[in-house]
Amino acid sequence: MAAPTARKLHYVIWTVGCQMNKADSERIENFLDRQGYVPTAEVQQADLVILNTCAVRRSAEEHTEGQLGQLAGLKKRQPNLAVAMTGCMVVSDVQVMQRRYPMVDLFFSSLTPESLQPLVERPPDEPVAAVFDPTPIEVGPETASSLLQAQRAQEVMRYIPIIYGCDEHCTYCIVPARRGREQSRPVDEIVTHVEEVVSEGAREVTLLGQIVDRYGHDLPEKPDLALLLERLNGVRGLERIRFLTSHPRYIDERLIEAMRDLPKVCEYMHLPVQHGDDAMLRRMGRPYRITDYERLVERIRTKLPDCSVSTDVIVGFCGETEEQFNALLRFLERIRFDVVHVAAYSPRPGTASERHWADDVAGQIKKERLWAVEALQEQIAREINTALIGTSQEVLVEGQERDSGSRWKGRTRTNKITFFSVQEESPQAGAGLNFTGRLLRVQIVHASARALQGRAVLCSLPEA
Numbered sequence: 001m002a003a004p005t006a007r008k009l010h011y012v013i014w015t016v017g018c019q020m021n022k023a024d025s026e027r028i029e030n031f032l033d034r035q036g037y038v039p040t041a042e043v044q045q046a047d048l049v050i051l052n053t054c055a056v057r058r059s060a061e062e063h064t065e066g067q068l069g070q071l072a073g074l075k076k077r078q079p080n081l082a083v084a085m086t087g088c089m090v091v092s093d094v095q096v097m098q099r100r101y102p103m104v105d106l107f108f109s110s111l112t113p114e115s116l117q118p119l120v121e122r123p124p125d126e127p128v129a130a131v132f133d134p135t136p137i138e139v140g141p142e143t144a145s146s147l148l149q150a151q152r153a154q155e156v157m158r159y160i161p162i163i164y165g166c167d168e169h170c171t172y173c174i175v176p177a178r179r180g181r182e183q184s185r186p187v188d189e190i191v192t193h194v195e196e197v198v199s200e201g202a203r204e205v206t207l208l209g210q211i212v213d214r215y216g217h218d219l220p221e222k223p224d225l226a227l228l229l230e231r232l233n234g235v236r237g238l239e240r241i242r243f244l245t246s247h248p249r250y251i252d253e254r255l256i257e258a259m260r261d262l263p264k265v266c267e268y269m270h271l272p273v274q275h276g277d278d279a280m281l282r283r284m285g286r287p288y289r290i291t292d293y294e295r296l297v298e299r300i301r302t303k304l305p306d307c308s309v310s311t312d313v314i315v316g317f318c319g320e321t322e323e324q325f326n327a328l329l330r331f332l333e334r335i336r337f338d339v340v341h342v343a344a345y346s347p348r349p350g351t352a353s354e355r356h357w358a359d360d361v362a363g364q365i366k367k368e369r370l371w372a373v374e375a376l377q378e379q380i381a382r383e384i385n386t387a388l389i390g391t392s393q394e395v396l397v398e399g400q401e402r403d404s405g406s407r408w409k410g411r412t413r414t415n416k417i418t419f420f421s422v423q424e425e426s427p428q429a430g431a432g433l434n435f436t437g438r439l440l441r442v443q444i445v446h447a448s449a450r451a452l453q454g455r456a457v458l459c460s461l462p463e464a
Ligand code: SF4
Pocket: 166, 167, 168, 169, 170, 173, 174, 175, 176, 210, 211, 247
């Protein structure tokens, strides 16, 4: 527990990056809550600030470095403010980190929040530097030692990490160097974790992994993702299961059939392709050809006709020609993804692409290619979503739309954000009710590239 003090101690966690980081931040929050700390939105009120960082793109690092600059100024005025840093920007050589970011008091692995103990236990009203000598901390390959921490309660949708690290060698990616080798959690541990979050109010879980389809290969009994989905489908009170991120090389028929046959598994797959040209894919270290990818999507759509598929692409990778970029556009037109996340390539120090090839696509060209992908995808997504007007969709309600007062927000099984009002057909239905966590049928009346809008019709009061 924190040192006895008359006042409450406050913390702020700034999280940058992917869902894995968000799940890690929940575990850190949970640890600090148990230590008697309380969260605050005001950094001036905080005794401890934690930055959970992302190194996947230079812009994410710059964002964190901007925040660190502000914290350095704040620490001069509030010397008892402690700053800790975790996530993918933290490398295992802590001395390098200390030289680079002297305003940070402690670097730690996000999977071991107990590493914060020395900071948490220090006398809170004395300057950090006077009482705390930061010891270098092992941040290398992650361990699954503290995985059974309960996470933040009362959220309808929760992220559950099932496999950590990555054994692939995508040439542009810093993740394997920062998050270490693949390490799966045992099936029973994950089932228990999911039962816990359901008992706290969750109705949907998203299983997380850098390559989620690789789940289980490193465990003694060699379970796979299909088997895990089968076990989780039996968890009472859980309504929906999703998983991400998938890799085209590791999706097999068993998984596709599990998605088809298990009612709680949603028809949605995030399947990063990264490029639409075979030579670019080879250079990126992606071990498949475009025709393999297209055949895979065809197999998924044959077995799961309503499945939505999203992807990630990188434009302006080393040596990308106009012709190769056009091949990417044609590919996107053929597949017609529901969502495309597009990023302009930025070299990350220490990656193979940074060491071997020049970052030779001009910044302006990168921007133009990025805008071209966005414009094309906007049109495709609008067309796909417009075709849903007039249909009735099952929506899991996540809460009220911010500032709307009367409209609600949720997602379809295919992961489309849906805003809706509740139409009352019986006098009491809908009045003053909280629909959060409920599954409702919503009639879609309007669609844009990014969201659906509709009406839920309540004929009788839903079950309490
Ligand atoms: S699969 Fe490739 S892009 Fe994804 S985390 Fe692993 S190395 Fe990075």
